[in-house]
Amino acid sequence: MGTKNRKITRRTVLAGAAATGASFAIHRRARAVEPVKIGFTMPKTGYLGVACPVAYQAYELWRDQVNAAGGLKIAGSEPRPIEFISYDDQSEPSKTVQIYQKMITQDKVDLLLSPYGTPFHLALGPVAERHKFPIVGSTSNSTLLRDLGVKYMWAGQQAPDVYAPEMVKFMQSVGIDSASMLTLQLPASLEFKKFLTPELEKAGIRLDANDEYPNSITDMTAMVGSVKAAGSKAVLGLSYPLDSALYVKTAREMKIDVPMQLLFIGPALPFFSQQYTGADLEGLMTIGEWSPSQTAWPKAKPFYDAYMAKWNEKPDYLDSVISYASCEILEQAVAKVGLDHEKLREVISTDTFDTIKGPIKFDGNDNVATKPGLLQVQNGELEIVWPKEIATATFKPKQGWS
């Protein structure tokens, strides 16, 4: 590439001087109200790239709302605007660790939000402990942090040992006595399977086809074929977004006629409802316990409306919601005790927080205030069908494909 000799004119010099002056002025103003730096990573590339927008869009909505309301309220000082420092972790947990260490030690962030996905949360547990830096978890689902006694990180979602019995209770309540299970070989799915299998056995639900597959899978024909041959009343797909989509494609082609078809992560994601519509989506189930139409949580509908207005798509009822709720927890904790990490740890560990999914309270690492639930697509909308206390609709068996 060639370079041109540019003439330095008086106009250029004046423009440069004006720009420098303006930047000094902006800098002075910015110094007057130093923003609170909040760091996080998102897997914008890699196998989770398709799913993570639901989380960072929730984060960005929260930041914009707080800034529009005058900034983050901090105990003992004036509100300050929020500035995000975020990076792409490329769907690699080791990258996540490296970047969070960079954000803590080099970027000197004031606060941290959590990354996207269970393995990424788990990889961060030791980092939070080492740096004594509190991180409110969001999109993770594991007993591992609890087992290790991590003190500076909390799980937003319920651990699989709490979730699995609830899922089985639901299955019993709708008369399901047999199931086939397809499990992705990733930690969150495998751990869920570990707790689900004995619960099914205890409840007398027969487990027919029971297969595992790698995350590089591109063809599910054989596995779905075995599900069809088994004739189970439920398909429990412990899957991630891309393989959930692959399951739907394969099940539609093979006309899997099973009343309960649950996919772990997928049906609540916007990309899913863009890819599949009508009868394909109708009746699919996923994990989650939130709906904007649940009036018990006054903040739920306003969040839904604000998210729709900003992003022109629905939030994910599991991941967007818990990501936003994790911001609310941090916001309320900072308003109470400021930015001191040790005080934040104490208040997050002991207080109850008012969020868009109702109250959240931690006991150790676990959120003990929210009961795990199940969602089902009904008339194109996700409805809570379990637990009964917060259900917005009753379960309807899946009726075929388009």
Next chain:
Amino acid sequence: MKAPSWFAGPIGGALVVALLAAFVVPGMAGDYGIEFATTLVLWIALVQSWVILSGYTGYVSLGHAAFVGAGAYVFILTWGAVPFWFGLVAAGFTSGLLALIVGGPCLRVRGPYFVILTLGVAEFVKYAVINIEASLGKFGRLMIGTPEPVDIYRMAVGLAAIAFVMALVARYSRFGVGLRAIRENEVAAEMTGIRVRWLKVGAFGLSALVPGVVGALMICRTGYFEPLQMFSPQLSLTIITMCVAGGSDNPWGPLIGALFLNILSELLWDSAPELYTVILGVVLVFVVLRMPEGIYGTAVKRLARRSRKAVPGETTP
């Protein structure tokens, strides 16, 4: 072949550089600088170990991911049960043993068959560990209380120095001459009395010791073990990329390749991670087409041509 007269120099130099790196860098670099330096020296250790088999014999292995993963797995299994140093040594020897076991059958084939076979072995070990872990009810393991980053860095520097010296000694010893004879013409090497099979398996085992310890240090850094990540084939491919970029006929080329790609990665990863892979692709195409002997080999050749002086050590693969 007799070792060149300057043979002792690089070893002494490596030790001096290692000591300086271990004790001067932590005082100058911040916390993040230490993290970056640790990543860099771990990659240097890996490429030096890879070159012992693949650089000298021409048997291109994609098995390093298996050795790194196996070392990490053994280390986390023994974490808390045995002294730290014992865990590190066990990690290295387990990987070495694994290489000796799989090396026998794998090294019966050569060329692309060997490449594919080592990739297959690495994938096999990965899924074996995934299934073992699943049967144990474990889906990722965490550990806290690992050494401080600066201590891990110093251990990594020590390991990189050991790997460099191993690669250097292997290059100029009778052992290394045998390995390079295999690369030039395996049948002719055998005809001249070189115990080809033993040399190859020995080199494979030797080249797997360091990756095992690297795996252990890697999980010390993160405190998290997850098989898909620790056995990632991308690790093996990155090693090859570094060696191709730097040149793989002696320890200097991989060293330069590791420095080059790590610094390039560091400059680009946060601002343009996608651009990094594009640039990497372009660099590789350029190096393969214009510098088939790698950056180091080409530079040495040009310098030699310019100064008309003898070049220490051959550079032609």
